Amino acid sequence: MATKKRKFKTAADIKVGVIGYGGAFNMGRGHLNEMKKAGMTPVAVAEIDETRLAEARKDFPGIETYNSVAKMLSTSNVDIITIITPHNTHAKLALQCLKAGKSVVCEKPFAITTAECDAMIAEAKKKNLLLTTYHNRHWDGCVMQGLKTIKSGAIGDIVRIEAHMGKWGKPRDWWRSSKTISGGIMYDWGVHILEYSLQILNDDIKEVTGFAKYGFWGPKITWKKDANEDEGYAVVRFAKGEWLTIALTAIDSNPKRGMIEITGTKGSYIMDHNTWEVIKSNDDGSVTISKGNNPPSEWWRYYQNVADHLVKGTKLVITAEWARRPIHILDLADKSAKAGKALAAKYK
């Protein structure tokens, strides 16, 4: 996708801001510090919670603060805006920023539906602006190690990937447990483990079959009928015949070990946050297991790549089209679960 023409002489010339300075994980502060590390200049924060704006002023003395996005867009000369708000606001805010001529970094998930992704991509193209998603975990140690081992041929050809996360337990009473606001149980960590999986199995998506169980936890938490699925599950078929399953659960009393298991023709790879394991069957029926620890993550590479892209024209790693892939799977899974049948993937 075309991104803003090479316009910045140095990274310091890129003025950055955020929408959302939330307290759950202090993500606004984290983003501005990471952008600063990549050489860019934090200038503005928009946040509807005044107490969080006060935090931003403490963290970044002198930074412009706005209690509405519209005010930020009409007043600030910020170049790139990172959107760090609840999931159902991403598309609307991104379109508002792009229409005002600002480049956009959107926290994951890029959006909730494919249609939203396509509208954002079209607007960015029309305005020739940068649009990308903060897939910092593209550089997690676990997936960097997994890619290295699998590309070396250690498990042969990939047959299938099983990605899974969660276990039996009552969901927290926060916006992440609302289907309307979050998009569903698969839209938080599910997007990360799908993005890992799509790095490993980088093939065209053919079709998605989704499954969803509702109603066990919903009545017991704030959101009632608008609560997330108790479990979301999807099967993805790829062009060359491989398949992927993803399960995000709050009702599994026997959760599988590891986070992603990749089955190959010569062995299995078990990827967890901190550790990896390769299991191989031998001709004599014995099994050889090798294991180790993953290297540290390199999240700094995300904003470094964005800055290098805008200053030196370096290829953007997390394009909007790349970020659309996991969302397209999750959107199809949701619609497929409702329709009770597999749905074909659509590329532009």
Ligand SMILES: NC(=O)c1ccc[n+]([C@@H]2O[C@H](COP(=O)([O-])OP(=O)(O)OC[C@H]3O[C@@H](n4cnc5c(N)ncnc54)[C@H](O)[C@@H]3O)[C@@H](O)[C@H]2O)c1
């Ligand atoms: N990449 C990662 O590793 C990672 C980690 C944590 C969170 N996230 C993502 O970050 C995003 C935010 O999550 P969080 O945990 O920081 O949530 P949060 O609830 O702590 O913060 C969200 C903030 O957005 C503000 N907000 C909502 N609507 C707004 C609007 N229209 N204008 C301005 N501010 C608005 C809220 O007042 C709140 O302070 C989500 O997309 C989440 O998935 C990503």
